[in-house]
Structure formats: C-alpha cells, structure tokens
Amino acid sequence: MSTALQWFKSTYSGSEGGxxxxxAATPQHIHxxxxxxxxxxxxxxxxxxATWTAFTKFAAR
Known part of the structure; x- marks a missing residue:
C-alpha cells in the first residue's frame, strides 16, 4: 500500500506562493x-x- 507524501514549505515562504x-520525508528519502x-x-x-542534513548544515552557515 502506498502512502501519499505530506509536503511542507518553509515558514519563511510568503503566502503569495510560487x-x-x-x-516531504520518508524514512529512506527526503523529497x-x-x-x-x-x-x-x-x-x-x-x-x-544524511545528505539533507549535510546540506542544511552547510546552508545555515
């Protein structure tokens, strides 16, 4: 059975969108x-x- 991904955007994103x-996260992947x-x-x-964690640590510098 496939479960739909739950997508999230940053709280810093405006309501204008675009x-x-x-x-979205699963135990195996960040989408x-x-x-x-x-x-x-x-x-x-x-x-x-692990790749996502390394990226976010780099981007937060």
Missing part, C-alpha cells in the same frame, strides 16, 4: 520539489536523510 521549495509546479507535474529530487 517561489519556494517544498519537502524536494519546486512549488511553481502543480503536484501532478512537479519533478522531484530525492536525497538521503
């Missing part, structure tokens, strides 16, 4: 998509949780 990233696309046609990038 220019933010959304993320990333651009909110400009509709959910049905949005290409997604999948990375491991």
């Amino acid at each position: 220019e933010c990233l959304e993320v 990333i998509r651009d909110s400009k696309h509709t959910p049905e046609d949005a290409p997604t990038l999948q990375v491991t949780p």
Whole structure:
C-alpha cells in the first residue's frame, strides 16, 4: 500500500506562493520539489536523510 507524501514549505515562504521549495520525508528519502509546479507535474529530487542534513548544515552557515 502506498502512502501519499505530506509536503511542507518553509515558514519563511510568503503566502503569495510560487517561489519556494517544498519537502516531504520518508524514512529512506527526503523529497524536494519546486512549488511553481502543480503536484501532478512537479519533478522531484530525492536525497538521503544524511545528505539533507549535510546540506542544511552547510546552508545555515
């Protein structure tokens, strides 16, 4: 049985939409998509949780 991903965007994103990233997590992957696309046609990038953690630590510097 497949469970739909629950997508979240940053609390820093404005309510106007259109220019933010959304993320969803499973135990195996962090899924990333651009909110400009509709959910049905949005290409997604999948990375491991370890890769996501390293990225967010780097970006927070």
